[in-house]
Amino acid sequence: MSSLLSASSALREDALRRLKREMRARAVKLGLRSWMGWRRGLTSKADPQRSGRVTAEVIEHLERLALVDFGSQEAVARLEKAIAFADRLRAVDTDGVEPMESVLEDRCLYLRSDNVVEGNCAEVLLQNAHRVVEEYFVAPPGNISLPKQDEQEPFSHN
Amino acid sequence: MAAPVQRWSCVGKRWVLTYVDGGSRHGRGAAIGFTSRRKRGQSSVAQQPLITAQKSRKGEHEWAAVVGLEIHAQISSNSKLFSGSQVHFAAPPNSLVSFFDASLPGTLPVLNRRCVEAAVMTGLALNCRINKKSLFDRKHYFYADLPAGYQITQQRLPIAVNGSLAYSVCVGKKPSQVSTKTVRIKQIQLEQDSGKSLHDEPRSQTLIDLNRAGVGLLEVVLEPDMSCGEEAASAVRELQLILQALGTSQANMAEGQLRVDANISVHHPGEPLGVRTEVKNLNSARFLAKAIDFEIERQIHELENGRKILNETRSFDYKLGCTMPMRDKEGKQDYRFMPEPNLPPLLLHDTASLPPGADPQQVINIDWIRERLPELPSETREKLIQQYGMLPEHSFALLNEVGLLEFFQNVIKETRAEPKKVTSWVLNIFLGFLKQQNLTVNESPVTPSALAELLNLLDRKAISSSAAKQVMDVKRGNPRAINKLIGLVRKATLSRADPTVIKKILERKLSS
Numbered sequence: 001m002s003s004l005l006s007a008s009s010a011l012r013e014d015a016l017r018r019l020k021r022e023m024r025a026r027a028v029k030l031g032l033r034s035w036m037g038w039r040r041g042l043t044s045k046a047d048p049q050r051s052g053r054v055t056a057e058v059i060e061h062l063e064r065l066a067l068v069d070f071g072s073q074e075a076v077a078r079l080e081k082a083i084a085f086a087d088r089l090r091a092v093d094t095d096g097v098e099p100m101e102s103v104l105e106d107r108c109l110y111l112r113s114d115n116v117v118e119g120n121c122a123e124v125l126l127q128n129a130h131r132v133v134e135e136y137f138v139a140p141p142g143n144i145s146l147p148k149q150d151e152q153e154p155f156s157h158n
Numbered sequence: 159m160a161a162p163v164q165r166w167s168c169v170g171k172r173w174v175l176t177y178v179d180g181g182s183r184h185g186r187g188a189a190i191g192f193t194s195r196r197k198r199g200q201s202s203v204a205q206q207p208l209i210t211a212q213k214s215r216k217g218e219h220e221w222a223a224v225v226g227l228e229i230h231a232q233i234s235s236n237s238k239l240f241s242g243s244q245v246h247f248a249a250p251p252n253s254l255v256s257f258f259d260a261s262l263p264g265t266l267p268v269l270n271r272r273c274v275e276a277a278v279m280t281g282l283a284l285n286c287r288i289n290k291k292s293l294f295d296r297k298h299y300f301y302a303d304l305p306a307g308y309q310i311t312q313q314r315l316p317i318a319v320n321g322s323l324a325y326s327v328c329v330g331k332k333p334s335q336v337s338t339k340t341v342r343i344k345q346i347q348l349e350q351d352s353g354k355s356l357h358d359e360p361r362s363q364t365l366i367d368l369n370r371a372g373v374g375l376l377e378v379v380l381e382p383d384m385s386c387g388e389e390a391a392s393a394v395r396e397l398q399l400i401l402q403a404l405g406t407s408q409a410n411m412a413e414g415q416l417r418v419d420a421n422i423s424v425h426h427p428g429e430p431l432g433v434r435t436e437v438k439n440l441n442s443a444r445f446l447a448k449a450i451d452f453e454i455e456r457q458i459h460e461l462e463n464g465r466k467i468l469n470e471t472r473s474f475d476y477k478l479g480c481t482m483p484m485r486d487k488e489g490k491q492d493y494r495f496m497p498e499p500n501l502p503p504l505l506l507h508d509t510a511s512l513p514p515g516a517d518p519q520q521v522i523n524i525d526w527i528r529e530r531l532p533e534l535p536s537e538t539r540e541k542l543i544q545q546y547g548m549l550p551e552h553s554f555a556l557l558n559e560v561g562l563l564e565f566f567q568n569v570i571k572e573t574r575a576e577p578k579k580v581t582s583w584v585l586n587i588f589l590g591f592l593k594q595q596n597l598t599v600n601e602s603p604v605t606p607s608a609l610a611e612l613l614n615l616l617d618r619k620a621i622s623s624s625a626a627k628q629v630m631d632v633k634r635g636n637p638r639a640i641n642k643l644i645g646l647v648r649k650a651t652l653s654r655a656d657p658t659v660i661k662k663i664l665e666r667k668l669s670s
Binding site: 061065066067101104105108109110111112113114116118119120122126133134137138142143 | 251256314492
């Protein structure tokens, strides 16, 4: 049993080493970087060890920010698995490697000349609106606050 | 008879307790007391009549205020930053909106060349380092006037950083006592404007007009190097003049082309900085200094009474003259910045690094732009001082009014009178006349040639200065003045000239 484990762990380390060598030349950070930074901050506050638990506070914060509804404990578990999956990137040594800001970094940013070529389609745009008052879109007065945590129904229904 | 009241005043860079004449008594509470004082129209604190400055207690009663500014200037361009719809102030609602501005799916941003040039020009004029590579990011928040749910801005790597802005403030009671100060510029970035919300309280709804959504903005971030409302207002005024001279923004605060947010905190000198509040919605040059000074005094007052300052966002209520916490901002905003995936990095070049054979339309050369920068206000003022020997405060006054400098230069061209005389007449009598009639220079009935001729007569001693002033009076439309003039002419001709003839000649001359 232990020999199997040690063999599999050796395989895993081997794979990781290969991964490190390949990734040493380039690291893909993209939008994960800022999100990972938040995640790093979260774990350092919540748990010094990598435990992978996402607290209810953080879920509530995310729900308000992004207006998503995690809805169930299953969804939170899925989120934790996704974070753990992405965390494996940290195994890569990226010392001295310039982060890639955009996959478009070799493309040219096209500069448009300053001419008026569109607009004047109020009617078409307003067609999409649920409510319209004299060519204005109608919105509720300011942001509607989400119900507070205790006012919400507990989401742990599986 | 109002008894002298203790209040906080800005003396140099410090806020100290001084006795001030003419203050009203505190009302029902401190906040209202402040309000009622504000209503009496007290302007920038530095000019407060101080009865006894020596009565201030030093040490624990000395406060230093720290003011930083974020200024948004609408770029003067034909079309918007990332789309080809028109930029125009007054237009039927939602008529200047493209599919991209309305955030319809499938639309993509395309960067406007003119906006990049405007940003580079402004950066160069403000002594910034222009970043040859800058990046675009998304700043996410939900609001009805931001259809995409995010604003494209440059948070990580803006187009220009580390500049400076020189401005002058009055340091004493006399207008000649001016000193030059500098405020550091943290960065200049390109970003999108949001649409306009019209709040319809009675019907509990907000009407959204997206004409302004997507218009290019230059955000100029000033480091917290300022210490009171007057310094902030002077810095903003100088920035306005620079932007107008460059042509990158019309910077008209009344039309919303220049908007200022202030970050204000107070602390005891030598101690760490205090908690800062952000005051938004400062859209009027007149109220900028007032609002900042009010907030400084409010913070001092709160701290003096043992309370704490909340790190919140406040808005300035023009009618009440005080700052109020803003409704919709609950707690610290998390904007979830992420790189804009649809835009590659913005690369700028200089003459040395221009790629050979590149399409000139697709390439921006910083050196080329630097060589063609228009004359900045500080240069213009320096030239006036050197050329005409005028005092610095006069050069400021000449540049402070739209069209006044041009008027002055036209008069100089056509008159034989000394520049100092022309300066004095233009700044005192002519400008005073305009202010009284509430006219702009372009609306003036007095032309430069007319004033030039008048000054020539004065110079030749053909008329006395009081007579010249009366001619201005007549132009003002004062009918009795013309009779006075007739009297003077009669005296000059030793009563030999016929009054009716004199009147005809004068009227002909004055109406020309």
